[in-house]
Amino acid sequence: MQKRVTSFDVARKAGVSRGVVSAVLNQTAGIRVSEETRAAVLQAIEELGYRVDVQARGMRLGRSQCFAAFGNMDNPLFLQMLQGFQKHCTQAGYHVLLYGTDQDEAARYELLEMFRERRIDGIVSKDATQYADEAWAQAIQENKIPYISVDGYAENEAVCSVLMDYKASMKIALDHIWQKTSSSPIYMEVYSGPAYSLNWGDRQRRLGYEEWMIEHGLNPTTMNRMRNDREPNRSEWVSILREMELPAAVVCNWSYGARRIYEACHELHLRIGKDVYVMAADNTEQVNAYMIPPLSAVEVPYRQMGELAAQRLLQYVTGDVSLADTTTIRVPCRLEIREN
Incomplete structure (x- = not known):
């Protein structure tokens, strides 16, 4: 040799x-x-x-030059966040360990051991907006791990989160459809689970809807609550749509709801963008641009959120920002105007 x-x-x-x-x-x-x-x-x-000699330099500096990205690989939003996260890490000379999971929470704790062994320098996770596991938060703090949650820990100031302003996003959606139609917006609020419950993001969206309607002298009770079913009851959506005064302006908190409105309009021979105007306040299903006609939406900028998470982790590692500084990173939403 x-x-x-x-x-x-x-x-x-x-x-x-x-x-x-x-x-x-x-x-x-x-x-x-x-x-x-x-x-x-x-x-x-x-x-x-x-x-x-990267290994030798890592031992000297006490760093692995590697961050772990934890999330559900079946969730397209995790992949969007990962694109922004990896881009910023690559520019900073950092590698990304992809730690995909199918919601196995125990896998998070494997990353603790990797941090103790200096195989990673920090962790980012893409979480649901209602995620707030206190045991995990305590483990992060006890082990002094640089950690960022994208979307999670919205109401826990002890954990650094990257969050969008969901209340503002709803108001932007309402402003846009009001400008186009001058019709009182009807809110189709989709929720998950067997019982009616909303996560933090959707509670903020509803608050934004109620405030906007009152500010415009309109009735904030023009709301329909629909469950996100694997086997949707199309007749229920059709029945609600049939009762609307046309032309109708409809805002959905999820693009799932907008898709159901499209289907109901098709069954009732109503024209999207003529008889019924629709707008979504998220991009969860990543179908907005491919619907016919393409759906305008206030979309969550997950790539930018990933970049900002990487930036803060690097600041933690270099000491530019103290681990005790868990200030929430706020990200403005993005209005995507399309044909409908």
Whole structure:
């Protein structure tokens, strides 16, 4: 085997100390290196074919240069967040360990051991908006792990979250459909579970709806609550739509609801964008641009949220931001105007 080229070899060839080579490679703050010296070091590195020993540097710095991304691989929103997260990490010289799961919460705790073993430097997770596991939050704090939750821990100030302003997103959706129709918006509120319950995001959306309607002198009770069923009762959607005064302006908290409105309009021979105007306040199913006609929506910018999560994790690791600073990172929503 060929002898491995070391930083000593680079220093000897460039005629400098090993400390200068390290300063050039790591851009060490407080050590000034002239452009002539920097050029000599870089030329020596190229001629010798020197490669940084990442494992050794990690041991010296106490970092693995790797973050773990935890989430449900079946959730397209996790993949969107991951795109933004990985982009920022790559630019910063960090690797991303993809830790996909099918909602197995026990898998989160495997990441604790990886952090203790210095195989990762921090964790980001894409959570449901109602996620607030106190045991996990306590484990993060006790182990002093740099951690960011995208969408979770909305009401727990002890955990750093990246959140969109869901109340503002509903008001933006209502402003847009009001501008287009001047009709009092009807709110179709979709919820999950066997009993009527809303997560934090949808509670904020409803609050935004109620405030907006009152501000415009309209009745905030023009609301229908529909359960997100695997086998949707289409007749129920058709029945509600049949009772609406046309032309109707409908806002749904989920794109799932907008899709059901499209189906009901088809059955009743109503024209989307003529008889019934529809808008969604999310992009969960990633179908808004492909519906016919394409659906306008206030969409959650998960790529940007991933980038901001990576930025904060790096600040935690470098010490630019204290782990005690768990200030929520607020992200504005994005209005996507399409044909409908």
